[in-house]
Amino acid sequence: MSAEARLEQLLDHRPDLWRGRARRSLPAVPTGLDWLDRGLPGGGWPLGRLTELLPRVSGCGELGLLLPLLARCTQQGQPVVLAGPVMVPGPQAMAGAGVALEHLLVVREATEVLWAAEQCLKSGLCGSVAVWPPAGRVGERAVRRLQLAAEHSPGPTFVVYRPEQSPPPSVSALRLGLSPGSGVEILRSPAGLVESRRLGPASESVLDLERYRRHAHASS
């Protein structure tokens, strides 16, 4: 094997390494929503990295977007974990979306949410884990720990912030802004993609220039 090929292989093992514009194939699983799969880099929810969801107000898609994934995992018998959700997930709605409720685990003890999520991720047994960090400032260290744990998890991992919380500078693969009625906005993407894009079930992807400028500015 040539030295270059070996180096290439070595670099491929480090998904946390920024490699300029080089688009690598990112491991991902389908979200179960066609419009989302089409718009997301890698064609789905990234694996081994955090996906951060930033709802503008609570209850505008943080659970709804995950339902197809949760349904798929639980139907295959993989447990899914919702750690510290702000409200009670409605069992009728979840069952209606195809989630097998016996494989759903809800962490209700607010003070231990991060610990519990870390344990679940490290176990490598969960089909998907979604974490709602407790109210108040979210520490950089907490998110980094989750990121490290997420590398052990076979499924996608989500960190859902409250509207009043802002995400710490982090190593997330994907950061999505959610707002009621207007789908999803990609605020940050792993493949060096900085343009902000709106994704929605019906609408075409629209380049939001103002946001693009702001984020390009923020990340420079």
Place this chain on the structure above:
Amino acid sequence: MPTPHPELWLGLHCPQLPLLAAWQCDREMPELHAVHGHQRGRHVILQAGAAARRVGVVPGQPLSTALAVAPALHSRPRHSAAERSLLEQLALGAWRGSSQVVLAPPDGVLLEIAGSRRLYGGLRPLVETLCAQLEQAGLPVRTGSAPVAVTARLFARHGLHAASRGAMRKTLHGLALTALALDDSQAQALAGCGLNSVAELLRLPAPERARRFGPELNRHLACLEGRVSTPLIAWQPPETFRLRLELPAASSDSSALLFVLRRAVARTAHWLEVRDRALTRLHIALQREDGGGSVPVRVGLSRPGMDAERLLELLALKLDKLELPGPVEAVELRAESTDEHRPPQADLWNGNNRGDAWPALLDRLKARLGDEGLSGLAPQSDHRPEKAWRWVEPGTPASCSDKRPRPTWLLPEPRPCRRENLRLEDGPERIEAGWWDEQDCRRDYFVARDRHGRRLWVFHEHQPREGWFIHGLFD
């Protein structure tokens, strides 16, 4: 009296038992340690550790003398209850080698091995296996064997083995009189008579021996030679496991408690293994020093089994969260077990959900979060939406036949809101229920948009209170 089946008894003698029992719960043993007892109004050293013996502490020495010889000596009074429990532990170990076990208090156990030695391929492998297992459990023993139980007990003190009655008598006759382990008065009477070996003693006519040393000695010699059989009480391992361990010093430090619990868990594991049972729940009571009752700690396992390391990890998580009101002096432990056997299952289709790992994760989470901190969700059939769901044990199968539109998020309690901020989109769905349990309500549910554009599940209540409320969100 000839026995129908030739018996062979193995004697296990644990010479260090009083010392081990008194110091069993210490994390750091002082170098010079001993155990003392009460004899004729004085504290007398019963046994001393190797280091203490080297500096001149000998059994039989008054405690004050021993302390003068070795000022750094730590001596504890003898603890008979702990010795008994340790002897049971020894018997439990012996139970692995035979189903016929007899206790020989205070420091010995006998087991019948005529049958089982064939299983092990001879006496030697059997003895070696047993000794290694007991040594690992912290109970070093000496062994001896003979066709007669009482003699095997005596031989165990001296490490002698005899397979036939002839060989046994020969060995017995060669023993010095001091080796017979007689009680004090008999030993004194024998010491002054000018006899040295058992053979010389037996050469005396029996009536003469009875006159000089009492009839007890003759009976004892007859038992040892196997001419008279002694009744034996068979020991059975207890049906339920209970254990009480006292801390060397009352403490509220969780690492000290954990050390004692490690001991207790190891013994529980031993018992379960011998009884061929699987643990379902461990009840622990931490007894407070100030007599203020005990603090209960319960650890349950999602899948019956026994993995000492996992159990200790769970206990550590529990203790971490526990606020002890005061120092703890003793730990009591009770094991709930089942004889149902469920070997770890491998999931054929799904490589992720392998074997024991998921129940182990649930146990660990529950240990720290509490039973309330971790749940599954299930719908419940009730017309009132706030009663139409409940938290359940994780993994509870649930089915839902309700096909009406229900929101993805439910508020823990319906929240009052203002009608002006809502734009009704769908509805109403009239819900009237609860008249049978006096929680009468009459509501009209709507799907509405708020000013953010979120789809809400709201209701207009007519009874018992009039007003508009948000109950959930369609995400």
